[in-house]
Amino acid sequence: MSETEALPEAPETEIIDIAPPETSPDFTPEDDLAEEIITITEPLSEDIPAPEPDPPSEQAVRLVEALIFASTEPVSPRTILSVLEGRELIPDSVDDLGACVRAVLTALVARYEGRGVGPVEVAGGWQFRTAPDLAPLLTRVLPKPRRLQRATMETLAIIAYHQPCTRAEIEEIRGVSVGQNALDTLIGESLIAPRGRKEVPGRPVLWGTTPDFLRFFGLQSLNDLPRREELLGDMPTSPKIAPASGTSDLLLRKTPPDEETPDSDTDPDMPSDEEPSPDEITGQPDAGA
DSSP: OOOOOOOOOOOOOOOOOOOOOOOOOTHHHHHHHHHHHHHHHHHHHHSOOOOOOOOOOOOHHHHHHHHHHHHHOOHHHHHHHOOOOOOOSSSSSSSOHHHHHHHHHHHHHHHHHTEEEEEEEETTTEEEOOGGGHHHHHHHHHHOEEEEEEEHHHHHHHHHHHHOOHHHHHHHHHBBBOHHHHHHHHHHSSSEEEEEOOOSOOEEEEEEEOOHHHHHTSSSSSGGGGOOOGGGTTTTOOBBOTTTOOOHHHHSSSOGGGOOOOOOOOOOOOOOOOOSOOEEEOOOOOOOO
8 A cells, every 4th residue: 555545534423422310419329239129128028927936935934833823813914024024034035025925824824734723814814723624523622612692692793793883873773772791791802892982962982893803703804794684593683784785774864963862871761681691692713713
């Protein structure tokens, strides 16, 4: 090629200015990567089951067992939690303390399955009770349970289903005057207790049942009471109990407070059952007691 021969000119190329995509001033490549990771992992997290909680330690179960056995009253879950925390028997990794207590109690109940005694939930707590199927055998050799007269049991039943109620309301339902001995017996047995005073002339005492009432009849709460429709044969035959609605008629047709007479110990116009009734009814504890 001749030195004077000109080289061919290179074809002209079009220069295109490609602008980067608009991004947030704070956006970084790491954010883009994190978004992709979240997109990939989120669907997988729904399919992964939650890890099973660790079973309670043997020492925790033994401690709760001893606590319930030594107590004369039902032991509340709050007390159990306090004891376990005091002995540092709850792992630091546990978030649901209630579930931890339930796990300990579940393990304890399983340990006594099929035995003559076992932990039972009663009156909002836990207590050792004998197996229900052994109750007929035990009643033959153990002392007889305390007995309540029929008038006392009727008074207790009315209080249980109408609480809080005054003595005058109890008498109106029963149709007879409530003897002081009936209330004294129920108070002495810790089955009823005052629940304040009613804001009417005379401010009579309001009566209600106690936790010992729940324990005596083997109930966890008042919601476990039988429906009154099931007990009409055993309850006072008075038209003041409404079988359908389960509400005392005296509460539906109560006189205005300014016309209501104060509560009194005796009503001269009302028959009295102050004298002990010859008929007695046994207040049997729950079969598991």
